[in-house]
Amino acid sequence: MSIDQNTAAKVAKLARIKVEEDALPALAEEFNTILGFIEQLNEVDVEGVEPMTSVTPQRLKRREDVVNDGNQQDKILSNAPDAREGFFAVPKVVE
Amino acid sequence: MLDLTYELPKPKVIAGAKHDWELVIGMEVHAQVSSKAKLFSGASTKFGNEPNSNVSFVDAAMPGMLPVINEYCVEQAVRTGLGLKAEINLWSAFDRKNYFYPDLPQGYQISQLYHPIVGEGEVLVELGDGTARNVRVERIHMEQDAGKSIHDMDPNMSFVDLNRTGVCLMEIVSRPDIRGPEEAAAYIAKLRQIMRYLGTCDGNMQNGNLRADVNVSICLPGAYEKYQETQDFSHLGTRCEIKNMNSMRFIQQAIEVEARRQIAIVEGGGKVDQETRLYDPDKGETRSMRSKEEAHDYRYFPDPDLLPLEIEQDWVDGIAASLPELPDEKKARFIGDFGLSDYDASVLTADVESAAYFEAVAEGRNGKLAANWVINELFGRLKKDEDKTITDSPVSPVQLGGIIDLISSDAISGKIAKDLFEIVYTEGGDPAEIVEARGMKQVTDTGAIETALDEIIAANPAQVEKAKVNPKLAGWFVGQVMKATGGKANPKAVNELVAKKLGG
Numbered sequence: 001m002s003i004d005q006n007t008a009a010k011v012a013k014l015a016r017i018k019v020e021e022d023a024l025p026a027l028a029e030e031f032n033t034i035l036g037f038i039e040q041l042n043e044v045d046v047e048g049v050e051p052m053t054s055v056t057p058q059r060l061k062r063r064e065d066v067v068n069d070g071n072q073q074d075k076i077l078s079n080a081p082d083a084r085e086g087f088f089a090v091p092k093v094v095e
Numbered sequence: 096m097l098d099l100t101y102e103l104p105k106p107k108v109i110a111g112a113k114h115d116w117e118l119v120i121g122m123e124v125h126a127q128v129s130s131k132a133k134l135f136s137g138a139s140t141k142f143g144n145e146p147n148s149n150v151s152f153v154d155a156a157m158p159g160m161l162p163v164i165n166e167y168c169v170e171q172a173v174r175t176g177l178g179l180k181a182e183i184n185l186w187s188a189f190d191r192k193n194y195f196y197p198d199l200p201q202g203y204q205i206s207q208l209y210h211p212i213v214g215e216g217e218v219l220v221e222l223g224d225g226t227a228r229n230v231r232v233e234r235i236h237m238e239q240d241a242g243k244s245i246h247d248m249d250p251n252m253s254f255v256d257l258n259r260t261g262v263c264l265m266e267i268v269s270r271p272d273i274r275g276p277e278e279a280a281a282y283i284a285k286l287r288q289i290m291r292y293l294g295t296c297d298g299n300m301q302n303g304n305l306r307a308d309v310n311v312s313i314c315l316p317g318a319y320e321k322y323q324e325t326q327d328f329s330h331l332g333t334r335c336e337i338k339n340m341n342s343m344r345f346i347q348q349a350i351e352v353e354a355r356r357q358i359a360i361v362e363g364g365g366k367v368d369q370e371t372r373l374y375d376p377d378k379g380e381t382r383s384m385r386s387k388e389e390a391h392d393y394r395y396f397p398d399p400d401l402l403p404l405e406i407e408q409d410w411v412d413g414i415a416a417s418l419p420e421l422p423d424e425k426k427a428r429f430i431g432d433f434g435l436s437d438y439d440a441s442v443l444t445a446d447v448e449s450a451a452y453f454e455a456v457a458e459g460r461n462g463k464l465a466a467n468w469v470i471n472e473l474f475g476r477l478k479k480d481e482d483k484t485i486t487d488s489p490v491s492p493v494q495l496g497g498i499i500d501l502i503s504s505d506a507i508s509g510k511i512a513k514d515l516f517e518i519v520y521t522e523g524g525d526p527a528e529i530v531e532a533r534g535m536k537q538v539t540d541t542g543a544i545e546t547a548l549d550e551i552i553a554a555n556p557a558q559v560e561k562a563k564v565n566p567k568l569a570g571w572f573v574g575q576v577m578k579a580t581g582g583k584a585n586p587k588a589v590n591e592l593v594a595k596k597l598g599g
Contacts, residue, residue, distance in 0.1 A: 058402065060401060060402040063163045069136055070151055076150045088147070089253075091251070092253050093197055094246045094253065
């Protein structure tokens with residue numbers, strides 16, 4: 001699989017990262033290098049090998065159903081560029 | 096368990112300009128798990144709190160915060176799966192669904208695309224007219240809910256509340272087995288009923304705790320059967336997904352409106368585009384959610400913050416052992432053990448509380464009589480009383496049972512029983528004592544009835560002559576005797592005496 005400039009531009013847009021037009025060829029090239037490496041990895045025969053999900057043997061940690069967080073509206077909103085009446089205020093987004 | 100067999104419901108047919116069309120519907124139901132805390136944080140799930148007060152730094156996606164799964168939520172998803180007779184996957188995993196929206200601070204939703212916790216199950220959907228269909232469930236997965244945006248507080252701004260962000264949802268995905276708007280509503284109602292029995296979701300649609308995305312397509316008669324034979328989707332039309340509806344009425348309207356839109360396109364020689372649409376109940380139309388189209392490339396990948404979710408068969412077995420009797424089984428038992436009609440059994444098993452109330456009343460009594468009183472008198476009275484529900488009933492099962500006992504032993508007549516019920520409902524008290532204290536006992540003593548009847552006959556010779564010619568007039572005498580005895584005379588005894596005296 002090869003990534004062209006259009007695809008690179010689309011990926012950037014989906015990730016909401018602004019990429020100048022003249023930077024696109026280099027970005028596409030970088031993607032292709034990464035994908036090339038992954039293709040190389042794909043050559044390894046992993047038939048019957050379980051995917052490794054953790055380097056140490058451990059189980060997904062669980063929490064109990066207890067409310068022990070929250071009630072910090074001021075802190076949650078403290079980094080917001082704009083907050084009103086306890087809400088984040090953002091430019092209008094409506095379907 | 097009694098085996099209830101049903102005919103399949105007829106699919107909804109809509110007449111187009113050229114020919115008939117049938118509907119094919121699949122649903123994605125989002126049910127909020129009734130947990131105290133969120134799926135991956137310790138913030139509260141309580142509805143209606145101050146905006147942004149049920150928010151932890153995990154929910155706000157502050158850098159470095161890591162999700163830790165709420166085990167209770169996992170248990171509820173498994174419980175729901177077992178309730179839908181579904182396979183439980185002991186190994187499941189979480190993926191990131193990437194998109195940007197102001198009410199999703201992470202920039203992705205944690206969901207289970209590739210390895211859901213629950214696999215295939217089924218739901219028996221009854222239409223209430225003796226027909227029913229088994230709707231196949233493809234999967235149930237856990238995922239995070241998004242926050243809420245409010246658009247009407249300011250002309251230029253949207254206001255965002257993250258209280259709902261990260262609350263655990265179960266997404267229940269059906270196969271395209273639903274064939275009309277009524278079936279769609281009945282399917283949601285049944286899911287809701289089962290989850291309320293299980294206690295996994297409160298089913299409150301108004302608060303958005305149960306919402307549905309509905310996939311609608313149209314096909315020519317006969318095409319759907321080919322799909323069912325082969326499971327090949329090419330026999331079906333292109334589907335459109337109507338997003339995020341939380342009203343049974345709107346869901347039904349939206350399906351019909353959307354089907355008619357697709358029929359008009361296809362009959363006009365056009366092609367239906369697969370897309371996401373919104374239903375506008377004010378205009379009665381669906382419209383395209385253009386903004387969703389580009390964002391549809393979700394670039395799913397396994398969430399690196401979460402290990403796979405591994406659960407043990409023993410744990411699942413423990414949950415299975417704790418399941419309550421479910422609506423289908425309970426209904427079958429009510430029909431089998433108490434001799435109830437299908438309809439009465441459905442009404443009484445609609446929710447756990449009504450079923451428990453009825454069982455307490457029916458225990459050791461005539462089941463049909465008990466069902467009659469619970470449904471017609473009690474439910475009717477509660478409805479008139481500001482739409483109260485069974486849990487608000489001022490009449491306890493013991494009291495209602497007492498009233499039924501008095502009827503069964505012929506101590507009171509049916510008519511008096513209704514008066515007695517009203518007294519117990521409004522004033523409370525022990526029915527037997529009330530009957531005793533207020534002299535409401537039925538007069539079965541034929542001597543007393545005869546005396547009353549003789550007086551009436553003596554006072555109304557003209558009526559007696561008429562009644563001899565026209566036997567229908569006997570009813571007038573019965574009425575007079577009932578009146579004279581304050582409604583307490585045993586109607587059967589009165590009827591017999593009147594017939595004897597007038598006939599003789």
